[in-house]
Amino acid sequence: MTLPALFLPHGGGPCFFMDPAGGPPDPMWRPMQAYLAGLIASLPERPRAILLVSGHWEERDVTVHVGDGQPLLFDYYGFPEHTYHLRWDAPGAPDVALRAKSLLEAAGFPVGVERERGWDHGVFIPMKVAVPDADIPLAQLSLRADLDPAAHVAIGKALAPLRDEGVLIVGSGMSFHNLRTRGPQATPYADAWDDALVAVATDPDPAHREARIVAWRDLPHAEFAHPREEHLLPLMVAMGAGGEGPAVCDYRDHVFGWAVSGFRFG
Secondary structure (H helix, E strand, O other), X not given: OOOOEEEEEOOOXXXXXXXXXXXXXXXXXXXXXXXXXXXXHHOOOOOOEEEXXXXXXXXXXXXXXXXXXXXXXXXXXXXXXXXXXXXXXXXXXXXXXXXXXXXXXXXXXXXXXXXXXXXXHHHHHHHHHXXXXXXXXXXXXXEEOOOOHHXXXXXXXXXXXXXXXXXXXXXXEOOOOOOOOOOOOOHHHHHHHHHHHHHXXXXXXXXXHHHHHHOHHHOOOHHHHOOOHHHOHHHHHHHHHOOOOOEEEEEEEEEXXXXXXXXXXX
């Protein structure tokens, strides 16, 4: 079966694992945690592997990780000590990484290969919730450091054949990512941005949808929502990979006063 391509919010730092006793996290994060926990069961079939692009890895050329993602890269700061000892020991998927490399090169993209970098928290935090037994192999793909929206949509399009090969394509970021503002004063602007983003992502006309997401800065409060766009670009990869089929917003909630959404393409 053809798997969808997903854009999911990965939360803030180790937000789902803040209790050292393993109890429930801050209530604010529970709806997002429940959404992530139900992702695999919501798919038409269990993926044989995951290809994930995170908002926390940029390279000059798009780059595939062909290692096992270990040791994990704890690229968050100021959190409790136990959160720097989390484990997510899924196997790597070098075959998927190299297949992605081949598809991208066929589309004209130069592609780097890397095996030493650990999976960042845009990978292991949401995946530790979604795949708690760490029993689905995973390959990570970088963003391209020029952060070009059209290029990232095209990257997704090149990867689309993987959806017919049992591979779940995941963009991991945040639909709103302005760490300098939080609380009710941000909510009207975040809501207006999110309403516009949902309208774009679910636009039934694929050509119109692509043109509008490439011009994302024209949406209301765009640069308030994303002073820098690295957490939005994984959505563009997922959208490109999703093809012409319909898209849905399958998660929406508020954290820190921000509207935050997740999307399923194709």
